Amino acid sequence: MRNMTSFIFGLFGTALGGSVLLMGKHALLSQATFLRLYNKWQKTAQFGLKPFDVGHFGGPSKLRLIGLGLSLIGLFIIVSVCAILFNRFR
Numbered sequence: 001m002r003n004m005t006s007f008i009f010g011l012f013g014t015a016l017g018g019s020v021l022l023m024g025k026h027a028l029l030s031q032a033t034f035l036r037l038y039n040k041w042q043k044t045a046q047f048g049l050k051p052f053d054v055g056h057f058g059g060p061s062k063l064r065l066i067g068l069g070l071s072l073i074g075l076f077i078i079v080s081v082c083a084i085l086f087n088r089f090r
Contacts, residue, residue, distance in 0.1 A: 006088050013081030021074025027067025034067070 026034040 006085055010081055010085045013084075014078055017074045017077030017081065019074070020070055020077060024067045024070025024072070024074055027063055027070060029067075034063070 023034065023037060026037060
């Protein structure tokens with residue numbers, strides 16, 4: 001039972017970290033893809049909002065900072081989950 005809980009926690013944490021990392025990568029490399037993903041998420045989260053463009057985030061340089069931050073957060077989540085699981089199974 002404990003191993004199953006650890007497995008589910010690891011799967012969820014890796015998926016969460018991976019999705020945040022991918023969103024950050026898109027914000028860094030292809031801003032159009034990031035905005036498309038963001039607007040799709042915005043539409044499913046709340047209705048009636050206008051789609052955002054790069055200017056909403058303060059221009060391309062701020063969007064790159066957001067991407068870098070999201071990438072670092074995603075990496076941190078993945079590394080934390082791996083460290084917790086490694087300690088649990090050791």
